[in-house]
Amino acid sequence: MLKKLPALAVAALLATSLAACGGGAEETPATSQEPAAAGPTTVTMWTRAATQAQSERLVKAYNASHKNQVKMTVIPTDNYQPRIAAAAGAKQLPDIFASDVVFVPNYTSQGLFADISDRIAALPFKDSLAPSHMTLGTYEGRQYTLPHTLDLSVWFWNKDLYEKAGLDPEKGPASLKEFAEQATTVQEKLGADGKVHGTFFGGNCGGCYVFTFWPSVWAAGGEVMNADGTESAVGSSPMTDVFSIYRGLYENKVSGPTTKEEQGPTWTGFFPKGEIGVMPMPSTTLGSMPAEMKIGVAPIAGPDGGESTFVGGDSVGISSTSTNVDAAWEFLSWSVSDEAQVEVMAKNKDVLARVDLANNKYSAEDPRVVLINSLVGKGRTPYALKFGETFNDPQGPWLRLAREAVFGDVAKVAELNETINQSLTQ
Amino acid sequence: MTVEPTTAPRPARRRAPAGWAYAAPTALIVLVLFIAPLVLVVFMSLNKWPLLGAAKLNFPANYTKIPGDPLFLDSVLFTLKYTVIITILLSAVALGLALLVQDRRRGVGFFRAAFFLPGAVGFAAAGLVFYGMLNNDFGPFGFLGVNWIGSPNMALTSTIILVLWRFAGFNMLILLTGLQAIPVEVYEAARADGANRWQIFRRITLPLLRPTIALMLILSITGSLLAFDQFFIFTNGGPDNSTVSMVMVVYRNAFFRFDLGGAAALSMVLLVVLVALNAVQMRILRGATTK
Numbered sequence: 001m002l003k004k005l006p007a008l009a010v011a012a013l014l015a016t017s018l019a020a021c022g023g024g025a026e027e028t029p030a031t032s033q034e035p036a037a038a039g040p041t042t043v044t045m046w047t048r049a050a051t052q053a054q055s056e057r058l059v060k061a062y063n064a065s066h067k068n069q070v071k072m073t074v075i076p077t078d079n080y081q082p083r084i085a086a087a088a089g090a091k092q093l094p095d096i097f098a099s100d101v102v103f104v105p106n107y108t109s110q111g112l113f114a115d116i117s118d119r120i121a122a123l124p125f126k127d128s129l130a131p132s133h134m135t136l137g138t139y140e141g142r143q144y145t146l147p148h149t150l151d152l153s154v155w156f157w158n159k160d161l162y163e164k165a166g167l168d169p170e171k172g173p174a175s176l177k178e179f180a181e182q183a184t185t186v187q188e189k190l191g192a193d194g195k196v197h198g199t200f201f202g203g204n205c206g207g208c209y210v211f212t213f214w215p216s217v218w219a220a221g222g223e224v225m226n227a228d229g230t231e232s233a234v235g236s237s238p239m240t241d242v243f244s245i246y247r248g249l250y251e252n253k254v255s256g257p258t259t260k261e262e263q264g265p266t267w268t269g270f271f272p273k274g275e276i277g278v279m280p281m282p283s284t285t286l287g288s289m290p291a292e293m294k295i296g297v298a299p300i301a302g303p304d305g306g307e308s309t310f311v312g313g314d315s316v317g318i319s320s321t322s323t324n325v326d327a328a329w330e331f332l333s334w335s336v337s338d339e340a341q342v343e344v345m346a347k348n349k350d351v352l353a354r355v356d357l358a359n360n361k362y363s364a365e366d367p368r369v370v371l372i373n374s375l376v377g378k379g380r381t382p383y384a385l386k387f388g389e390t391f392n393d394p395q396g397p398w399l400r401l402a403r404e405a406v407f408g409d410v411a412k413v414a415e416l417n418e419t420i421n422q423s424l425t426q
Numbered sequence: 427m428t429v430e431p432t433t434a435p436r437p438a439r440r441r442a443p444a445g446w447a448y449a450a451p452t453a454l455i456v457l458v459l460f461i462a463p464l465v466l467v468v469f470m471s472l473n474k475w476p477l478l479g480a481a482k483l484n485f486p487a488n489y490t491k492i493p494g495d496p497l498f499l500d501s502v503l504f505t506l507k508y509t510v511i512i513t514i515l516l517s518a519v520a521l522g523l524a525l526l527v528q529d530r531r532r533g534v535g536f537f538r539a540a541f542f543l544p545g546a547v548g549f550a551a552a553g554l555v556f557y558g559m560l561n562n563d564f565g566p567f568g569f570l571g572v573n574w575i576g577s578p579n580m581a582l583t584s585t586i587i588l589v590l591w592r593f594a595g596f597n598m599l600i601l602l603t604g605l606q607a608i609p610v611e612v613y614e615a616a617r618a619d620g621a622n623r624w625q626i627f628r629r630i631t632l633p634l635l636r637p638t639i640a641l642m643l644i645l646s647i648t649g650s651l652l653a654f655d656q657f658f659i660f661t662n663g664g665p666d667n668s669t670v671s672m673v674m675v676v677y678r679n680a681f682f683r684f685d686l687g688g689a690a691a692l693s694m695v696l697l698v699v700l701v702a703l704n705a706v707q708m709r710i711l712r713g714a715t716t717k
Contacts, residue, residue: 082681088477089686110477110684204664258563261576263662266563320478389683394662395497395670396682403666 040067041327044094047072047148048080051284051314054149054350055098058335061344066334068327070096078264081388088112093319095328098148101315102210102387104136105229109385113137113144113317119329120146128356129336132311132381146332147353148316149284152309152375153211155179155301156271156286157278159294161196165189165277172278172298175305176216179278180245180254186277187254198254199279200271201246203406205264206399207392210382211310212280212300213402216242218380220302229384230424234401235417241303243405243413250406260407263394282312283372287349297368299375309379313351351376390423397423470690477684488691497678498692501670508582508671509650512589516646517639519590520597525631527598528605538602542595549592553659556588578668581661585669589656593649597642604638605631640711644704651700672696 047055052074059072073094075083081103087093088110099107107113120126120143130147137145159169165186173179183198190196202208214224222238225231233239249255256270270276272289280300289295299307316335318328334340341352346362349369358373384390391398397419404412471488473481492498527538544552559565560574567574575581608631616626632639654673657663663670676696680689 082677085477085681085684091478106684111479112477204662256563258561261562261573261665263664270563389678393678393682394664395667395674395678400666408666 040069041324042069042071043096043322043324043328043331045070045072045096045098045331046080046083046094047074047098047314047316048077048100049074050077050100051098051149051151053288054284054345054348055314057344057348058340061340062331062334066330068330070331081392084112091321093321095322095324096316096318096331098314098316099145100388100392101133101136101147101311101313101381102384102392104145104315104317105139105383105385106388107317108137108139108144111320114320114322114325115142115144116146116318116329116332117143119333123333123336125336125354125356128354130311130353130355130376132379133313133315133353136381136383137315137317145315145317146336148314148335150311150351150353150376151313152283152311152351152372152379153215153280153300154283154309154372154375155278155298156281157182157296157298158271158274158276159296160274161186161190161277162296169294170296172296173301174298175301176242176245176303179301180249183249183254183278184252187252190277191254196275196277197256197270198277199249200256200259200262200267200276201279202262202264202267203250203255203259204261204394204399204403205267206394206396206402208262208264208267209398209402210391211282211312213239213242213246214382215280215300215308215310215379216302218302218308219300219306220304221306222302225382225384225424227383229382229387230421232417232420232424234398234420235414238302240405240410240413243402244410245303247406247410260403283351284313286368286372295368297371299371299378307375307378309375311376311379311381384424386424386426390420467690467693470687471694473687475686475690477686481687484687488687489695491688492691492695495675497667497670498672498675500667501672501675504668504670505651505653505672508585508653509647511582512586512650513643513646515586515590516593516597517642519594520601520642521639523594523598524601524605525627528602541598544592544594545596545599547592549655550659552588552592553656556584557660560584575661576665578665581665581669585656585660588660593646597646600642600645601635601638604635607638608634637711640707644707644711647703647707648700651696651703 045055045059055072055074059070063069080100084093084097084099084107093112104113120129123129130150133145133147133150134143137143155172157172162169162182166189167182167185173182179199185198186196187198191198201212217224217239220238220241223233224239225233246255250259256276268281268285271279271281272285272293274290274293283297286295286297300309301307316332318325318332322328336353338357341354341357342360342362345352346357346360346369349362349366351369351372352358352360355376358376359370363369363373388396390396393399397416401413401416401420404410404416470481472483472485474484474487475481523541527534527541547555560567562568562571562573573580574584612630612634613626616630621629652673653671654677657669657671657674658677661669663674672692673696676689676692679685679692
């Protein structure tokens, strides 16, 4: 056995070096395929699990109708940023990658996306592309991304539970205070057995707080940050008013007991089970709700009214290291075409990447979809270069602040706002 | 190691080239998989290292900012605390299990396998299994009403239960090899001299087991200082950053903040600490074997 070891080691080494060569060899033909005439090209694409359904539908429809093919890889949402970082460092980015729209400014500033300003300028509908996605994809006057999927935060209410609780099932909340009252009623009337709860939110999830709480601030005419994303305003009113309403809901046990521990992966899972009266939800989940469930949709409001939404979702761009730019653009430009937007996205009740197509033959069938589409123009997508590490990262300063404000020591909030400023400007 | 005495003594000059030839493949692997990345990390830690594009020398900025990172300083204290607790508990449980199954008797094979089996579960998978099991909404222990990961102390306790479950069997196996290397004659002699069970354990088993215990301690301490999976998957560093280990901070700096140079500098600090600790432990281990 001992005598065999060196031979084994050499074999292992050979195997690894061969594997390394194999990796290199795979890339070489890709470069030679750059001219579109050289036959069908396969472009690689990455997307995150949160918007997988939408991306998959687009890719499937594209592959069925085009010579070039897109090979998509879905990556767990929480791992997406690290995977992009690791791939970029190793120059192994796919040809196309989608990104949570809030991370786009950071990626463009790091040079991960290729400049596609001129190609976008040639699109006949360039002025109708979802405005907040386009703003975040612009860096130093150049454009790098197209809107890919739109995911808006809205309030869902369960009409059956409302009816059982003696509430008007057709009338959702018009202000955050009404939201709290209706949730409390559901809890008091139906919550005795511990199964049903008035409301729910992701209490240990920075991205969830941002997505579901901030629209209430905007609806009240407030701000969460300055326009450059360098100065935070979450330590003062109206953000603190919004916090205190949700704090009351948790203290009075209107929000489920696991609210405080919810890290994000399962926060949307309770509503479809019929266990929640009213809660903020991503609009993309509307198409996948149980068919027999009667769901009302209302825009997120401020404490005393108004309406707004967080225009989230994904933008998509071509990686700066891609050697298949033409083929990648063929897919990208097709994905925002009338055909793809209406026959793929609208057909499945998804929000469209173009405002000029908001009224189409499918959207008219469901007034809730019309409402969600109409919010695209009223909602916001916050801009900050350091968004992910400040607001999404579980070790970032925002989650700390939000948790103190909702579950802990409110007095610490003003001081913690400083740590957010530091994170935004470092 | 056991080969050495049996090989016939040869002249030194003939042995040298053959020795080099035998060592070369391993040396090459160490060079490619350890030395080269190490040199790269040292170099990275001296630079501002972007995801794409050219690096720019900025020494010593990556190092001087370490003391100003409260998350890292907290993580050092937390990781040390975790290492002390887990090492003590793991040693105690593993030793207990090893003593239980050391004698050959009916059914002992079943228990050995049962204790070792959790070690065959991937650590990340084990973290997810515990996350599900200890979830009060859908886990089987929800009826107990215990909030398993809700408070800093409970999160640490739950993680320790997870790590004990996952690693006690493996450490038991290490100790078992040590126990079985103790000659039966020594026990028989002790018994003939009228020693009781406790005396045998204190005066025979423990002293003769010292090298094995030292080995287990080195593995446990090194592994605990590099803890990542259990906290990353099971508690996600929460609640409120109370379970953030040092490697998690390195990971965060590299892959969430894209500060690759800063992460490399933290890794260097961690490496120096680990090398120093292992040097101390090796001395103790050597002392134990020569006694």
